[in-house]
Amino acid sequence: EDQVTQSPEALRLQEGESSSLNCSYTVSGLRGLFWYRQDPGKGPEFLFTLYSAGEEKEKERLKATLTKKESFLHITAPKPEDSATYLCAVAPQGAQKLVFGQGTRLTINP
Protein backbone atom coordinates (compact mmCIF):
# COMPACT_ATOMS: atom_id res chain seq x y z
CA GLU A 1 0.00 0.00 0.00
CA ASP A 2 1.26 3.46 -0.90
CA GLN A 3 2.13 5.45 2.20
CA VAL A 4 3.64 8.81 3.14
CA THR A 5 4.97 9.66 6.60
CA GLN A 6 6.04 13.18 7.53
CA SER A 7 8.15 14.19 10.50
CA PRO A 8 8.11 15.98 12.77
CA GLU A 9 4.37 16.57 13.24
CA ALA A 10 5.09 20.07 14.51
CA LEU A 11 8.19 22.25 14.59
CA ARG A 12 8.84 25.58 16.27
CA LEU A 13 11.81 27.66 15.17
CA GLN A 14 13.13 31.11 15.87
CA GLU A 15 13.32 33.51 12.96
CA GLY A 16 16.54 32.80 11.08
CA GLU A 17 16.95 29.29 12.50
CA SER A 18 17.33 26.88 9.58
CA SER A 19 15.94 23.33 9.68
CA SER A 20 14.58 20.47 7.57
CA LEU A 21 11.29 18.64 7.28
CA ASN A 22 11.24 14.96 6.34
CA CYS A 23 8.90 13.01 4.07
CA SER A 24 9.38 9.22 3.90
CA TYR A 25 7.41 7.27 1.34
CA THR A 26 6.66 3.80 0.09
CA VAL A 27 5.03 3.62 -3.30
CA SER A 28 4.59 1.14 -6.12
CA GLY A 29 6.73 3.11 -8.52
CA LEU A 30 7.07 6.87 -8.13
CA ARG A 31 5.69 9.14 -10.81
CA GLY A 32 6.38 12.27 -8.76
CA LEU A 33 6.70 13.72 -5.25
CA PHE A 34 4.90 16.95 -4.46
CA TRP A 35 5.33 19.57 -1.74
CA TYR A 36 2.49 21.89 -0.82
CA ARG A 37 2.08 24.68 1.71
CA GLN A 38 -1.26 25.08 3.46
CA ASP A 39 -2.36 28.08 5.51
CA PRO A 40 -5.30 27.80 7.94
CA GLY A 41 -8.66 27.79 6.17
CA LYS A 42 -7.10 27.61 2.71
CA GLY A 43 -6.37 24.94 0.17
CA PRO A 44 -2.91 23.45 -0.42
CA GLU A 45 -0.65 25.77 -2.41
CA PHE A 46 1.69 24.06 -4.87
CA LEU A 47 5.41 24.48 -4.16
CA PHE A 48 7.48 21.82 -5.95
CA THR A 49 7.39 18.57 -7.86
CA LEU A 50 10.38 16.20 -7.86
CA TYR A 51 10.50 13.33 -10.32
CA SER A 52 13.74 11.40 -9.81
CA ALA A 53 16.27 10.66 -7.07
CA GLY A 54 18.94 13.32 -6.85
CA GLU A 55 16.68 16.07 -8.12
CA GLU A 56 16.60 19.36 -6.21
CA LYS A 57 14.39 22.44 -6.54
CA GLU A 58 14.54 25.83 -4.83
CA LYS A 59 12.14 28.66 -4.22
CA GLU A 60 13.15 31.60 -2.06
CA ARG A 61 14.09 30.16 1.35
CA LEU A 62 12.88 26.63 0.50
CA LYS A 63 14.82 23.81 -1.09
CA ALA A 64 13.41 20.34 -1.77
CA THR A 65 15.51 17.23 -2.35
CA LEU A 66 14.61 13.66 -3.26
CA THR A 67 16.13 10.22 -2.67
CA LYS A 68 14.67 6.80 -3.45
CA LYS A 69 13.01 6.61 -0.05
CA GLU A 70 12.50 10.14 1.22
CA SER A 71 12.38 13.83 0.50
CA PHE A 72 13.56 16.77 2.57
CA LEU A 73 12.26 20.31 2.60
CA HIS A 74 15.07 22.53 3.81
CA ILE A 75 14.14 25.95 5.15
CA THR A 76 16.98 28.47 5.31
CA ALA A 77 16.78 31.52 7.56
CA PRO A 78 12.99 31.31 7.87
CA LYS A 79 10.73 34.28 8.52
CA PRO A 80 7.42 34.39 10.43
CA GLU A 81 5.52 34.40 7.14
CA ASP A 82 6.89 30.91 6.44
CA SER A 83 4.66 29.60 9.23
CA ALA A 84 2.22 27.10 7.71
CA THR A 85 1.54 23.39 7.40
CA TYR A 86 3.77 21.75 4.81
CA LEU A 87 2.29 18.75 3.02
CA CYS A 88 4.12 16.04 1.12
CA ALA A 89 2.34 13.82 -1.42
CA VAL A 90 3.35 11.11 -3.88
CA ALA A 91 1.80 10.12 -7.17
CA PRO A 92 2.15 6.37 -7.89
CA GLN A 93 3.32 5.26 -11.30
CA GLY A 94 0.44 4.93 -13.71
CA ALA A 95 -1.92 7.05 -11.62
CA GLN A 96 -2.59 10.73 -11.18
CA LYS A 97 -4.03 10.58 -7.67
CA LEU A 98 -1.95 12.02 -4.86
CA VAL A 99 -1.29 10.14 -1.62
CA PHE A 100 -0.71 12.68 1.16
CA GLY A 101 1.14 12.61 4.44
CA GLN A 102 -0.34 14.21 7.55
CA GLY A 103 1.81 17.30 7.22
CA THR A 104 4.28 19.20 9.38
CA ARG A 105 2.97 22.27 11.18
CA LEU A 106 5.78 24.82 11.13
CA THR A 107 5.79 27.89 13.38
CA ILE A 108 8.44 30.60 13.05
CA ASN A 109 8.67 32.91 16.05
CA PRO A 110 9.92 36.48 15.51
Added chain:
Amino acid sequence: EAGVTQFPSHSVIEKGQTVTLRCDPISGHDNLYWYRRVMGKEIKFLLHFVKESKQDESGMPNNRFLAERTGGTYSTLKVQPAELEDSGVYFCASSQDPPDRRYEQYFGPGTRLTVT
Protein backbone atom coordinates in the same frame (compact mmCIF):
# COMPACT_ATOMS: atom_id res chain seq x y z
CA GLU B 1 -5.50 33.69 -14.27
CA ALA B 2 -8.29 32.58 -11.92
CA GLY B 3 -7.54 29.62 -9.71
CA VAL B 4 -9.73 26.69 -8.75
CA THR B 5 -12.92 27.89 -7.12
CA GLN B 6 -15.30 25.96 -4.89
CA PHE B 7 -18.80 26.68 -3.66
CA PRO B 8 -20.01 26.88 -0.97
CA SER B 9 -17.12 27.60 1.38
CA HIS B 10 -19.10 26.16 4.30
CA SER B 11 -22.17 23.95 4.55
CA VAL B 12 -23.99 22.75 7.65
CA ILE B 13 -26.68 20.12 7.11
CA GLU B 14 -28.53 17.56 9.16
CA LYS B 15 -27.98 13.85 8.89
CA GLY B 16 -30.09 12.43 6.10
CA GLN B 17 -30.16 15.62 4.03
CA THR B 18 -28.55 16.11 0.63
CA VAL B 19 -25.69 18.48 -0.17
CA THR B 20 -24.11 19.38 -3.50
CA LEU B 21 -20.62 20.81 -3.71
CA ARG B 22 -19.39 22.58 -6.82
CA CYS B 23 -15.92 23.00 -8.27
CA ASP B 24 -14.78 25.20 -11.15
CA PRO B 25 -11.31 24.19 -12.35
CA ILE B 26 -8.67 26.44 -13.86
CA SER B 27 -9.70 27.25 -17.42
CA GLY B 28 -8.22 24.77 -19.90
CA HIS B 29 -7.48 22.08 -17.31
CA ASP B 30 -8.86 18.76 -18.53
CA ASN B 31 -8.06 16.91 -15.30
CA LEU B 32 -10.22 17.48 -12.21
CA TYR B 33 -9.81 15.74 -8.87
CA TRP B 34 -11.79 15.54 -5.65
CA TYR B 35 -10.15 14.96 -2.27
CA ARG B 36 -11.33 15.24 1.31
CA ARG B 37 -9.86 15.51 4.77
CA VAL B 38 -11.77 14.28 7.75
CA MET B 39 -10.74 15.66 11.14
CA GLY B 40 -7.35 14.46 12.31
CA LYS B 41 -6.59 12.55 9.13
CA GLU B 42 -4.59 13.22 6.01
CA ILE B 43 -6.09 14.46 2.74
CA LYS B 44 -7.44 11.48 0.79
CA PHE B 45 -8.21 11.06 -2.90
CA LEU B 46 -11.82 10.51 -3.96
CA LEU B 47 -11.89 10.54 -7.76
CA HIS B 48 -10.41 11.87 -10.98
CA PHE B 49 -12.11 13.17 -14.13
CA VAL B 50 -10.51 13.57 -17.52
CA LYS B 51 -12.82 16.02 -19.25
CA GLU B 52 -16.30 14.57 -18.60
CA SER B 53 -15.17 10.97 -18.03
CA LYS B 54 -14.40 9.35 -14.69
CA GLN B 55 -10.83 8.06 -14.93
CA ASP B 56 -10.41 6.78 -11.37
CA GLU B 57 -13.15 6.36 -8.76
CA SER B 58 -11.12 4.20 -6.40
CA GLY B 59 -11.37 6.61 -3.48
CA MET B 60 -15.14 7.10 -3.43
CA PRO B 61 -16.27 5.80 -0.01
CA ASN B 62 -19.71 4.46 -0.97
CA ASN B 63 -22.68 4.93 -3.29
CA ARG B 64 -24.00 7.87 -1.29
CA PHE B 65 -21.44 9.97 -3.16
CA LEU B 66 -22.11 10.95 -6.77
CA ALA B 67 -19.73 13.06 -8.82
CA GLU B 68 -20.45 14.56 -12.21
CA ARG B 69 -18.63 16.83 -14.61
CA THR B 70 -20.93 18.44 -17.09
CA GLY B 71 -19.41 19.05 -20.51
CA GLY B 72 -15.93 18.69 -19.10
CA THR B 73 -16.11 22.03 -17.30
CA TYR B 74 -17.29 22.39 -13.70
CA SER B 75 -17.91 19.42 -11.43
CA THR B 76 -20.40 18.65 -8.68
CA LEU B 77 -20.12 16.22 -5.80
CA LYS B 78 -23.43 15.21 -4.27
CA VAL B 79 -23.76 13.45 -0.94
CA GLN B 80 -27.16 11.79 -0.46
CA PRO B 81 -28.11 11.04 2.25
CA ALA B 82 -25.40 12.64 4.36
CA GLU B 83 -24.06 10.83 7.41
CA LEU B 84 -22.12 12.19 10.38
CA GLU B 85 -18.87 10.63 9.16
CA ASP B 86 -19.09 12.66 5.94
CA SER B 87 -18.08 15.80 7.84
CA GLY B 88 -14.77 17.22 6.72
CA VAL B 89 -13.17 19.52 4.18
CA TYR B 90 -13.67 18.65 0.52
CA PHE B 91 -10.99 19.89 -1.85
CA CYS B 92 -11.05 20.09 -5.60
CA ALA B 93 -7.92 20.27 -7.73
CA SER B 94 -7.20 20.55 -11.42
CA SER B 95 -4.25 19.98 -13.74
CA GLN B 96 -3.37 20.30 -17.39
CA ASP B 97 -2.63 17.38 -19.68
CA PRO B 98 0.93 18.29 -20.68
CA PRO B 99 2.97 16.45 -23.32
CA ASP B 100 5.57 15.45 -20.71
CA ARG B 101 2.86 13.79 -18.60
CA ARG B 102 3.91 15.85 -15.60
CA TYR B 103 0.65 16.68 -13.90
CA GLU B 104 0.87 19.42 -11.32
CA GLN B 105 -2.33 19.71 -9.34
CA TYR B 106 -3.63 23.07 -8.16
CA PHE B 107 -6.09 23.08 -5.32
CA GLY B 108 -9.13 25.14 -4.50
CA PRO B 109 -9.86 26.60 -1.06
CA GLY B 110 -12.12 23.70 -0.06
CA THR B 111 -15.68 23.32 1.19
CA ARG B 112 -16.08 22.64 4.90
CA LEU B 113 -19.01 20.26 5.35
CA THR B 114 -20.53 19.72 8.78
CA VAL B 115 -23.20 17.07 9.21
CA THR B 116 -25.13 17.33 12.51
